[in-house]
Amino acid sequence: MKRLLIPLAAVGLSAAVLAPPANAAPNWATDNLLPKPADAYGAAAFWLDSNGAALKKATQYNLDSKQVPKLVSSGSKGAPDGKPGMTGPTTTAKAGASKNVNLPKTIGKVFFLDSKGQYRWCSATSIQSRNRNLVATAGHCVYEHGDDVYQKWIFIPGYYQGRAPWGVYVGAYAFTAYDLDTYDDYDGDYAFVAVHNGFMLGAEKEVSFKEFKDFAGDKWVKPGEISASEFRKCVLNLGQCWSVGAKDAQLAGPDHPDAVVEKVEVSKQAYAAARTGRGQGFKFGEPIVEHLTKTQWQAYKGPGDKGTGPDKRGNYTVIHYYTQKWVKPGTERKYYQAHYILGIAKDMGRLGDVVGGQGFSWNQPLNQPVTVFGYPSAPHPDGDRPFSGVTPKWCAGKTGTKSWQVNTFRVETHQVLKCSMTPGADGGPWLLKYNNGKRTGYVNGVTSMFYDNDENGRIDYISSAIFDGETADVYNKANYAATKSVVGPNGELLK
Numbered sequence: 478m479k480r481l482l483i484p485l486a487a488v489g490l491s492a493a494v495l496a497p498p499a500n501a502a503p504n505w506a507t508d509n510l511l512p513k514p515a516d517a518y519g520a521a522a523f524w525l526d527s528n529g530a531a532l533k534k535a536t537q538y539n540l541d542s543k544q545v546p547k548l549v550s551s552g553s554k555g556a557p558d559g560k561p562g563m564t565g566p567t568t569t570a571k572a573g574a575s576k577n578v579n580l581p582k583t584i585g586k587v588f589f590l591d592s593k594g595q596y597r598w599c600s601a602t603s604i605q606s607r608n609r610n611l612v613a614t615a616g617h618c619v620y621e622h623g624d625d626v627y628q629k630w631i632f633i634p635g636y637y638q639g640r641a642p643w644g645v646y647v648g649a650y651a652f653t654a655y656d657l658d659t660y661d662d663y664d665g666d667y668a669f670v671a672v673h674n675g676f677m678l679g680a681e682k683e684v685s686f687k688e689f690k691d692f693a694g695d696k697w698v699k700p701g702e703i704s705a706s707e708f709r710k711c712v713l714n715l716g717q718c719w720s721v722g723a724k725d726a727q728l729a730g731p732d733h734p735d736a737v738v739e740k741v742e743v744s745k746q747a748y749a750a751a752r753t754g755r756g757q758g759f760k761f762g763e764p765i766v767e768h769l770t771k772t773q774w775q776a777y778k779g780p781g782d783k784g785t786g787p788d789k790r791g792n793y794t795v796i797h798y799y800t801q802k803w804v805k806p807g808t809e810r811k812y813y814q815a816h817y818i819l820g821i822a823k824d825m826g827r828l829g830d831v832v833g834g835q836g837f838s839w840n841q842p843l844n845q846p847v848t849v850f851g852y853p854s855a856p857h858p859d860g861d862r863p864f865s866g867v868t869p870k871w872c873a874g875k876t877g878t879k880s881w882q883v884n885t886f887r888v889e890t891h892q893v894l895k896c897s898m899t900p901g902a903d904g905g906p907w908l909l910k911y912n913n914g915k916r917t918g919y920v921n922g923v924t925s926m927f928y929d930n931d932e933n934g935r936i937d938y939i940s941s942a943i944f945d946g947e948t949a950d951v952y953n954k955a956n957y958a959a960t961k962s963v964v965g966p967n968g969e970l971l972k
């Protein structure tokens with residue numbers, strides 16, 4: 478960890494006077510992402526809505542630099558700041574044999590919104606922890622310029638074309654190096670994110686109005702067309718059936734033998750002023766709560782009550798109020814009955830129990846073999862784009878014998894690897910001792926930056942922060958972060 482230093486001779490003070498105070502800044506920093514289950518549910522619904530449209534719209538993160546940064550040798554061999562250490566991986570994969578590199582089940586993409594509202598993604602991996610809930614990625618894939626965390630941050634292991642085969646894991650708490658959080662210093666460009674239990678959205682279930690009203694998760698009303706005779710049987714249950722016909726339909730009293738009821742949407746105030754019972758302008762059933770995406774909610778202009786923002790559970794809703802309108806049926810008239818639908822989410826459990834977690838290592842010597850995974854997508858500087866970002870790719874080799882500097886991003890000690898992966902692979906794990914059969918290794922870095930060192934218009938090197946004792950401190954803090962389930966056994970949203 479770098480600190481601003483003052484030459485002793487310039488101020489005439491002894492080293493003892495400049496000793497760090499007992500309350501010196503820690504090596505780590507932490508920030509909340511979405512610790513409340515309701516907010517986590519809303520973030521997942523945002524990304525998964527419309528068959529994953531937002532996921533497919535997202536583009537890879539790009540460094541805030543007009544030119545590809547240059548590597549400068551520091552001449553240092555990356556001396557460790559303490560004893561080397563390792564924590565073993567956990568795995569759900571069965572050991573196997575293959576001549577090809579097997580992709581680990583733990584890798585995936587993180588998705589988030591930046592301050593400009595752009596949909597972005599990076600690479601990441603599940604990493605072992607005591608609560609089986611930790612994701613390792615690049616710090617710049619969680620923190621924007623070291624100032625604040627991104628919005629709607631989620632991790633999808635095994636992501637492929639809008640699909641989440643093992644569920645969506647929403648970030649609850651983020652942990653990173655103090656210097657990245659405070660100074661945007663890329664020597665600490667890594668982050669560990671504690672995520673909630675994963676869950677999937679999918680099945681829907683029709684229920685009674687009472688069950689619908691009491692349900693705390695995703696829900697909506699689906700109209701279903703019925704016959705005139707079915708309508709007459711249903712009309713006694715006012716609030717669940719209605720008709721639609723010509724606008725100039727002749728009004729009638731509710732006791733007229735041919736009369737049918739329509740529903741007319743009104744304001745909350747008009748509904749409150751209406752009487753209860755059967756008759757023109759009387760209340761039509763109970764108010765209906767409609768759940769919308771934030772974009773739909775912002776665009777809504779109808780008479781329903783949209784409130785001033787998300788409710789206490791983080792949902793964007795509009796409450797619709799209706800009164801009765803009794804008319805003679807005439808000819809061109811259709812009849813409808815309300816179907817109350819619940820969106821049933823399924824709890825997938827803890828991340829590490831579902832896909833396993835890679836091990837973690839620190840203070841390891843340089844010039845060691847590593848296997849690096851990621852989802853490269855961006856074109857090379859010359860415009861050629863060999864990677865789609867759809868499927869993960871890999872590089873393997875020995876890291877450099879010395880650490881390197883990148884002046885543009887305050888980097889003084891990065892480890893490097895010869896590799897042609899492009900941005901999109903940001904945050905992907907550098908795995909020591911990768912076991913191709915078990916698909917596990919030890920995370921000893923995460924992809925931070927990309928370089929065209931021979932200036933031929935092609936990315937030829939990538940770099941990572943060196944995982945040292947300070948990285949272990951950050952990891953240890955994240956290791957104790959406790960998270961929870963977002964949905965209950967019946968798909969209900971938990972508090």
